[in-house]
Amino acid sequence: MSNDRADISGPVRVRFAPSPTGFLHVGGVRTAMFSWLAARHYGGQFILRIEDTDQKRYVEGAEDDLKASLRWVGITWDEGPDVGGPHAPYRQSERLPLYQQYAHQLVEMGCAYKSWSSAEELDVERKAAAANHQPPPLHDRWRNAAPEQIAAAEAEGKPYTIRLKMPEEGSTGFYDFVKNQTITFENARVDDTVLLKSDGYPTYHLAVVVDDHEMGITHVLRAEEWVASTPKHVQLYKCFGWEMPVFVHVPDILRPDGRGKLSKRDGDVMTN
Ligand code: GLU
Numbered sequence: 001m002s003n004d005r006a007d008i009s010g011p012v013r014v015r016f017a018p019s020p021t022g023f024l025h026v027g028g029v030r031t032a033m034f035s036w037l038a039a040r041h042y043g044g045q046f047i048l049r050i051e052d053t054d055q056k057r058y059v060e061g062a063e064d065d066l067k068a069s070l071r072w073v074g075i076t077w078d079e080g081p082d083v084g085g086p087h088a089p090y091r092q093s094e095r096l097p098l099y100q101q102y103a104h105q106l107v108e109m110g111c112a113y114k115s116w117s118s119a120e121e122l123d124v125e126r127k128a129a130a131a132n133h134q135p136p137p138l139h140d141r142w143r144n145a146a147p148e149q150i151a152a153a154e155a156e157g158k159p160y161t162i163r164l165k166m167p168e169e170g171s172t173g174f175y176d177f178v179k180n181q182t183i184t185f186e187n188a189r190v191d192d193t194v195l196l197k198s199d200g201y202p203t204y205h206l207a208v209v210v211d212d213h214e215m216g217i218t219h220v221l222r223a224e225e226w227v228a229s230t231p232k233h234v235q236l237y238k239c240f241g242w243e244m245p246v247f248v249h250v251p252d253i254l255r256p257d258g259r260g261k262l263s264k265r266d267g268d269v270m271t272n
Pocket of ligand 1: 016017018019051204208221222223226
């Protein structure tokens with residue numbers, strides 16, 4: 001499936017990939033419903049994948065609740081954590097070695113770098129930028145570290161993160177199925193996002209690309225809020241040399257009073 005055309009001709013594999021950080025709201029159900037409809041209409045597969053890599057925001061019972069919410073509105077999945085499938089496991093916390101292996105591969109390829117910056121150091125830099133009315137720094141100082149510095153840090157054996165090495169020049173574009181146009185971002189405005197955290201967990205950005213590729217996802221249907229992250233994902237697809245899925249960003253649902261996006265606290269599907 002090519003990324004620059006809107007036609008749907010091959011087999012369709014779509015997924016709903018919620019994070020178990022709260023209850024499913026109506027926006028999530030709508031996204032799941034669109035994916036499910038596409039899979040059923042085109043005779044493809046609908047996959048449920050649990051994106052539980054943010055352990056700090058993990059809510060006990062949220063996975064069961066969201067599965068119950070989906071079943072309640074009649075959405076069934078062909079592959080998922082409870083039903084299994086050819087790409088099991090479907091819970092990201094059970095796939096950590098895969099992400100670690102790909103993160104290290106990116107470092108070897110020069111598409112990512114290790115950073116030993118501490119959370120405190122990064123916080124100081126962020127605050128200094130804010131005090132000067134500047135946006136947070138896009139790059140980490142380890143991006144251009146000398147090989148001896150890196151060797152010394154490796155020898156110390158301290159924990160590190162792995163960050164994407166976003167090109168500083170040029171731009172990254174991708175076709176969006178809903179907008180029916182190419183959306184382009186200047187690379188110089190995209191940050192070197194963290195891909196692998198110091199605890200060995202991937203961030204969303206690495207895990208989503210690895211899994212969408214490994215699971216053969218043809219169309220990534222998700223909320224508009226992820227548009228700004230997509231250039232990072234496109235850069236990862238390019239680094240790995242993987243074929244990109246078609247991106248389908250559906251508009252966010254706003255709160256009834258129009259003040260911002262619907263959050264997990266508003267408009268839960270199940271109220272019990
Ligand atoms: N885990 C993300 C979320 O809950 C999924 C975004 C995506 O579908 O790529 O919003």
